[in-house]
Amino acid sequence: MKKKHNALLSGPYLVWTAAFIVIPLILIVYYGFTDENHHLTLSNIAKITDPVTLKALFLSLLLSAMATVICLILAYPLAMILARMKNGASAIITTVFIIPMWMNSLLRIFAWQTLLERNGVINQVLSFLHLPPQHLINTPAAIALGMIYDYLPFMLLPLYNALTKLDWNVVNAAYDLGANRRQTFFKVIIPLTMPGIVSGITMVFVPALTTFVISDFLGGSKVLLIGNIIDQQFTQVGNWNAGSGLSLVLMIFILISMAVMQHYESDDEGVSSIL
Amino acid sequence: MKKFFTRLYVILIFILLYAPIAVLIAFSFNDSRTRAKWGGFTMKWYVQMFQDAEIMAALRNTLVLAFVSALIATVLGLMASLSLNRMKKRKRTIVLGILNIPMLNADIVTGISLMLVFIAFGQFLSQYGYTVVFGFGTVLLGHITFNIPYTVMSIMPRVQGINPSTYEAALDLGATRSQAFRKVVLPDILPGILSGFLLAFTLSLDDFVITHFIKGPGFDTLSTKIYTEVRKGIKPEMYALSTLLFAGVLLMMFGIEKGRNARKKSQQYH
Amino acid sequence: MSNKLIDLQHISKAFDGQLVLDDLNLYIRENEFLTLLGPSGCGKTTTLRILGGFEQPDKGKVIFDGKDITDLAPNKRQLNTVFQKYALFTHMNVADNIAFGLRIRKKSEDYIRDKIKYALKLVNLEGFENRMPDSLSGGQQQRIAIARAIVNEPKVLLLDEPLGALDLKLRKDMQYELIRLKNELGITFIYVTHDQEEALTMSDTIVVMNQGYIQQIGTPEDIYNEPQNAFVADFIGDSNIVGGTMVRDKLVEILGVRFACVDTGFGVNKPVDAVIRPEDLELYALPKGAEKGSPEYDKVSSKAYELNPGYFEGVVTDLIFKGVHYEMDVEANGYTWLVHSTKMFPVGTHVLMNLDPFNIQIMNKPESEDEQAVTLNEM
Numbered sequence: 051m052k053k054k055h056n057a058l059l060s061g062p063y064l065v066w067t068a069a070f071i072v073i074p075l076i077l078i079v080y081y082g083f084t085d086e087n088h089h090l091t092l093s094n095i096a097k098i099t100d101p102v103t104l105k106a107l108f109l110s111l112l113l114s115a116m117a118t119v120i121c122l123i124l125a126y127p128l129a130m131i132l133a134r135m136k137n138g139a140s141a142i143i144t145t146v147f148i149i150p151m152w153m154n155s156l157l158r159i160f161a162w163q164t165l166l167e168r169n170g171v172i173n174q175v176l177s178f179l180h181l182p183p184q185h186l187i188n189t190p191a192a193i194a195l196g197m198i199y200d201y202l203p204f205m206l207l208p209l210y211n212a213l214t215k216l217d218w219n220v221v222n223a224a225y226d227l228g229a230n231r232r233q234t235f236f237k238v239i240i241p242l243t244m245p246g247i248v249s250g251i252t253m254v255f256v257p258a259l260t261t262f263v264i265s266d267f268l269g270g271s272k273v274l275l276i277g278n279i280i281d282q283q284f285t286q287v288g289n290w291n292a293g294s295g296l297s298l299v300l301m302i303f304i305l306i307s308m309a310v311m312q313h314y315e316s317d318d319e320g321v322s323s324i325l
Numbered sequence: 326m327k328k329f330f331t332r333l334y335v336i337l338i339f340i341l342l343y344a345p346i347a348v349l350i351a352f353s354f355n356d357s358r359t360r361a362k363w364g365g366f367t368m369k370w371y372v373q374m375f376q377d378a379e380i381m382a383a384l385r386n387t388l389v390l391a392f393v394s395a396l397i398a399t400v401l402g403l404m405a406s407l408s409l410n411r412m413k414k415r416k417r418t419i420v421l422g423i424l425n426i427p428m429l430n431a432d433i434v435t436g437i438s439l440m441l442v443f444i445a446f447g448q449f450l451s452q453y454g455y456t457v458v459f460g461f462g463t464v465l466l467g468h469i470t471f472n473i474p475y476t477v478m479s480i481m482p483r484v485q486g487i488n489p490s491t492y493e494a495a496l497d498l499g500a501t502r503s504q505a506f507r508k509v510v511l512p513d514i515l516p517g518i519l520s521g522f523l524l525a526f527t528l529s530l531d532d533f534v535i536t537h538f539i540k541g542p543g544f545d546t547l548s549t550k551i552y553t554e555v556r557k558g559i560k561p562e563m564y565a566l567s568t569l570l571f572a573g574v575l576l577m578m579f580g581i582e583k584g585r586n587a588r589k590k591s592q593q594y595h
Numbered sequence: 596m597s598n599k600l601i602d603l604q605h606i607s608k609a610f611d612g613q614l615v616l617d618d619l620n621l622y623i624r625e626n627e628f629l630t631l632l633g634p635s636g637c638g639k640t641t642t643l644r645i646l647g648g649f650e651q652p653d654k655g656k657v658i659f660d661g662k663d664i665t666d667l668a669p670n671k672r673q674l675n676t677v678f679q680k681y682a683l684f685t686h687m688n689v690a691d692n693i694a695f696g697l698r699i700r701k702k703s704e705d706y707i708r709d710k711i712k713y714a715l716k717l718v719n720l721e722g723f724e725n726r727m728p729d730s731l732s733g734g735q736q737q738r739i740a741i742a743r744a745i746v747n748e749p750k751v752l753l754l755d756e757p758l759g760a761l762d763l764k765l766r767k768d769m770q771y772e773l774i775r776l777k778n779e780l781g782i783t784f785i786y787v788t789h790d791q792e793e794a795l796t797m798s799d800t801i802v803v804m805n806q807g808y809i810q811q812i813g814t815p816e817d818i819y820n821e822p823q824n825a826f827v828a829d830f831i832g833d834s835n836i837v838g839g840t841m842v843r844d845k846l847v848e849i850l851g852v853r854f855a856c857v858d859t860g861f862g863v864n865k866p867v868d869a870v871i872r873p874e875d876l877e878l879y880a881l882p883k884g885a886e887k888g889s890p891e892y893d894k895v896s897s898k899a900y901e902l903n904p905g906y907f908e909g910v911v912t913d914l915i916f917k918g919v920h921y922e923m924d925v926e927a928n929g930y931t932w933l934v935h936s937t938k939m940f941p942v943g944t945h946v947l948m949n950l951d952p953f954n955i956q957i958m959n960k961p962e963s964e965d966e967q968a969v970t971l972n973e974m
Contacts, residue, residue: 220683224695225668226648226676238684241686
């Protein structure tokens with residue numbers, strides 16, 4: 051009786067999981083390792099060595115790593131300031147910094163397009179000040195900026211959560227035992243907020259590495275990321291095998307960062323801190 | 326002095342976050358098609374936006390999709406949480422690990438894999454004379470899939486926190502199994518169910534990447550509509566849409582905050 | 596005892612406009628076990644945090660060993676703190692926790708190893724070097740927190756409600772542990788607690804605080820036997836505090852009955868408060884139905900009269916057995932008296948109640964808030 055009851059409960063989502071999570075992943079692997087005639091091949095994976103693709107992959111890794119580091123450097127002090135505010139103020143002001151996260155991310159990137167364009171707001175301000183216009187849009191820097199802007203709240207939130215959970219008496223204990231501010235920061239505060247740092251890094255790095263919207267909007271068609279190449283394979287070229295092969299390569303990097311996250315995962319910081 | 330720099334830092338980041346949004350809002354009232362000039366105040370982009378059948382259809386699709394997918398994902402998430410709680414630890418870890426894949430995986434990979442699976446299902450079903458049409462149905466299935474892990478994540482801790490004795494106490498006091506569940510267990514996990522639903526709803530509203538791969542031609546949500554419009558060249562109606570969506574987000578946050586305060590207050594008085 | 600080690604001069608501190616400490620003056624001698632005792636919000640923890648350097652006073656000075664350390668950072672002070680809930684570094688094992696301060700001071704690893712061994716022995720946790728704090732019980736974590744502080748050889752150890760999170764049995768054991776430690780180390784302990792029993796057991800000196808003021812400073816015996824105001828009397832142990840009139844020296848009227856007492860110098864017909872400890876009240880059972888003036892009644896009343904020429908007549912309204920004694924409520928002259936006795940008087944018993952003149956503690960009635968602040972310089 052009890053067994054049957056449980057099967058009724060678990061049946062639907064187990065079937066769901068198999069149909070829409072497990073089988074799709076198997077399909078990617080299948081397409082990635084076969085050609086259009088269903089013959090086994092490594093040529094899809096090897097497409098990564100194509101100069102354009104390789105350049106896009108390196109650029110993706112470089113820009114997403116840069117954006118992650120800058121997000122961390124920007125967000126950590128802010129999270130410290132917010133976490134040390136008085137109870138009431140802290141929650142409200144933190145909400146103010148999180149609100150943009152809930153706004154459609156395409157529109158937020160679109161806003162930067164408006165700012166950075168050839169005739170955009172920044173260049174108009176420059177010309178008003180009689181300064182020469184700058185070539186801002188369609189550069190790797192513009193993409194990095196878009197990444198930082200889009201994902202900063204995702205870095206801020208886990209850091210903030212980790213820092214509010216930190217017992218400040220532990221920090222006081224470090225001072226009390228003779229450590230100066232720098233020693234306390236590196237020997238106590240950083241190690242104790244490591245789970246927050248790691249989940250912040252993953253929450254920025256993975257989406258930044260795989261984005262194609264930010265590069266579409268802020269890179270024009272001139273700067274391509276690995277996400278654009280995969281997107282093109284599926285929506286324009288129609289070569290699912292090549293697209294799947296490249297996705298598999300991309301997944302290796304995602305798996306690495308997931309493994310790192312798993313290693314540091316402590317109960318409930320991280321993804322679950324979104325609400 | 327230290328306080329001054331702290332303030333300055335907070336304000337600078339605030340400006341970085343909100344300046345682009347402020348610019349969008351300003352342009353939504355700009356009576357000039359080119360952004361190069363300020364042509365005076367106007368509401369006409371808002372009027373045109375509401376008259377644009379495509380934008381309105383996309384808005385309707387987005388809301389229906391978010392509501393239905395969040396609802397189904399919450400039900401499935403509740404069932405999953407209840408049955409996962411009874412599983413042996415090893416099995417539970419494995420099932421949860423698989424369930425969480427869409428949450429941890431990159432959206433682009435999830436989107437592609439779902440696209441491939443819908444095509445495969447289509448090929449399989451075509452042998453029996455059925456077809457899989459890319460559109461609302463496929464997008465709904467996709468949204469439910471990426472929403473389930475979030476609803477489980479919200480509901481699971483509540484389920485684990487239930488003291489089994491309260492359920493048994495209810496049985497002991499004469500309640501039937503279903504009465505005990507409805508009157509004792511459900512109220513305990515209700516906050517988790519609600520926050521899971523809300524989270525799923527907002528994630529569905531916000532999704533672009535997965536929808537992009539599984540929507541097929543002719544079907545649009547707001548996100549995919551914005552994507553095509555922006556790539557075609559900017560229509561000022563988009564600014565109006567941004568402004569309204571931002572106002573919507575603010576209202577929602579305000580509502581949540583207010584609800585939270587009201588709850589806190591009522592707790593204080595009881 | 597020896598000379599002043601720490602001198603707090605005119606310390607004031609406010610949070611959000613709320614005055615937490617108001618012109619506090621206090622000195623602490625070398626080798627003293629001094630306890631700051633009071634209810635939550637009385638300013639005791641703030642005082643400790645000012646000593647540790649975690650808060651700056653708005654006004655006043657902290658003098659340590661003759662030097663002004665008011666603005667000195669916590670890491671430069673020769674005192675160490677044992678924090679509430681231990682504040683161990685959860686990312687380090689026990690040995691690294693204890694070594695933290697020594698590594699900061701760049702001591703040699705040999706020296707550090709010896710010190711860890713010595714400290715763990717001192718707190719009875721030998722062999723715990725490689726354990727992580729999370730795997731230890733509350734009492735063990737507490738000992739590690741103490742070990743971590745004392746390896747730095749501070750002149751003063753500050754302890755902020757260190758036993759608050761432990762259960763009753765463990766708390767008793769740790770009280771004796773702490774006294775032993777203090778004697779072995781020969782340093783000054785400044786201890787913050789809201790538990791009067793802890794304070795009475797361990798301290799050389801108790802400072803009773805309330806609402807940012809020092810209420811009384813003295814030895815545990817002084818504080819218990821001669822509370823200087825109603826707050827101290829009420830806070831330290833159970834007591835009956837009743838309003839009365841000092842008729843003249845050595846005679847006080849309480850609830851309409853005149854009692855002999857030993858206090859003098861309050862003047863004539865002055866309103867006062869009388870503090871009477873529940874264990875000091877003597878009860879005499881009246882036989883059932885004994886009327887006033889009947890021989891049975893007189894027999895009992897003359898016995899009561901021997902103790903003090905004045906007594907109350909009342910009825911026992913509540914009775915609880917407390918293990919060592921009975922705790923009773925006695926209704927008499929419009930007041931419910933708390934009485935402890937080793938003899939049982941059932942509920943409903945008519946009793947006479949009396950006490951030794953020596954056991955009536957007379958206090959001035961506070962006239963305003965300000966007078967509740969007792970400034971004491973005779974220490």
